Amino acid sequence: MRLHVADHPLVAHKLSVLRDVSTPSPTFRQLVDELVTLLAYEATRHVRTEEVPVQTPVALTTGIKLADPSPIVVPILRAGLGMLDGMTRLLPTAEVGFLGLRRDEETLEAITYANRLPDDLSGRQCFLLDPMLATGGTLVASIDYVLQRGARDVTVVCLLAAPEGLKLVEEFVGDRADVSVVVAAVDERLNEKAYIVPGLGDAGDRLYGIV
């Protein structure tokens, strides 16, 4: 597993406003969207492309376009939905699959309630979106779904990760696939309720307000 922590003052600035408990939902949603576009720039660094001829007003040249098969973007509901528009804005030809998982806050087990993915993901670049990587249970289950369908090239885009979750993902992935995790920041630790510290609270609730 490769980890890339975005090191940019605009990312740090937007993340600081997101962390602030007094930031209201509309601003929170807007900042998540803006942060994703900054992270997507890094996350798509190795997106597959192919050459195409381009006739400019002056000359014939060679350009590039996103290669077939198109990448697939998978937001992990609910909170990952807040990252979808920002990602597809930069990857307009991508297809979108959906995974719905929620963490049981007592057992911390990830429970799947929705799964709409193509049966065959072999040869597809997969981008998984979830703002929070806490224990890593949700992400391990999500990576497992796409690997079971044949994906071997997976990029995860998160806003915050805990070291505990990164370790779990790394142990799970091993050398089974090429998995990159792009995050805005790696925080200190998890608290006794497995919330990221200092974190930003419950991302889903802050985006959508319904528990």
Ligand SMILES: O=P(O)(O)OC[C@H]1O[C@H](OP(=O)(O)OP(=O)(O)O)[C@H](O)[C@@H]1O
């Ligand atoms: O790494 P983990 O310990 O598994 O926790 C992280 C998960 O928890 C949050 O989702 P949540 O279960 O709150 O669902 P929601 O997006 O519907 O709010 C978050 O968006 C991740 O999916």
Ligand SMILES: O=c1cc[nH]c(=O)[nH]1
């Ligand atoms: O800190 C955390 C941990 C899990 N899920 C969240 O939304 N936030």
Ligand SMILES: [Mg+2]
């Ligand atoms: Mg939640």
